[in-house]
Amino acid sequence: MANLEELDARIGRLEDIEAIKRLKYKYFRCLDTKALDELAECFTEDVATSYSEGHYTLQGIYAVMKFIKRGMARYEFFGVHQGHHPEIEFTSDIAATGIWEMLAYMIDTKEDKCMLIGAFYHDEYVKVNGEWKIKSTGYNRIFEENWQRGDVPSLELKANRFASLTEPL
């Protein structure tokens, strides 16, 4: 039978996995709701990114947030980023890596376009003052495709949480 200390360590590991999953869920939620102040809470100060196979390599929270803000600023551009299949691996008690499969479906009402992306995220996390943060993040795309919404004549946008907002972020 496991002693209490060992049991405690095993429970701690599962709690850490759960906390890292929640961190990534918050990251995606903040992206999709354009809650950028909250999104910044997900990162360490020295966060590094390697988005789109390294095309967007950025260093430091200021540069990363500026990049995200530029990408998500327009309220005519919205959609979902979904993270699936977390493979969380610990490199120490306060450091971990994660692989996620992402699906993004984005609508651009100004350009009358849709976009679909499948990709794999590779992340590094660190625990700072008891809280997990993203230390590095990036993704490689399986594919990216886009098309004009006008190609589907019956397509009708029935709901849009940003419909009443016009000024960019």
Add this chain to the structure above:
Amino acid sequence: MADLAEIEAIKRLKYKYFRCLDCKQWDDLGQCFTEDAVTSYSGGKYAFEGRDTIMGFLAKGLGTHMISMHHGHHPEIELTGETTATGIWALQDYVIDLKHNTTLMGAAFYRDEYVKINGEWKIKYTGYERTFEEISSRADTPSLKLLQQMFGKPEE
């Protein structure tokens, strides 16, 4: 408590399976199976026995002209013994076939059997039954453009 760790390990096995499938990492995918693994894909249409046979089928069926995205949701993992378990998963798949210029969208339920060998969970049996599968020609969407793909140059 031990059960939770086993369930987490089995979920990770399945996530690795989907990742290796979509990244076409056949050697790593092979590691997910037992040597005597059995499949019954698409309601038994693709029934195979033995890891090598299964891997041959998957590598051939998902050549570089096939861009696939398989998502597994809603795991119902049941531990049936110390080293055995079953799992039900909801699959959603989206597959672009560049050779035939089609897009497939489908849903299915996987039913798996897992076994723990030398401390590692492996897939002993896997199969799915389709809820639906639909295919459309990409030419129906004239502006559709593939901007990026993992296994070669995009069209244009």
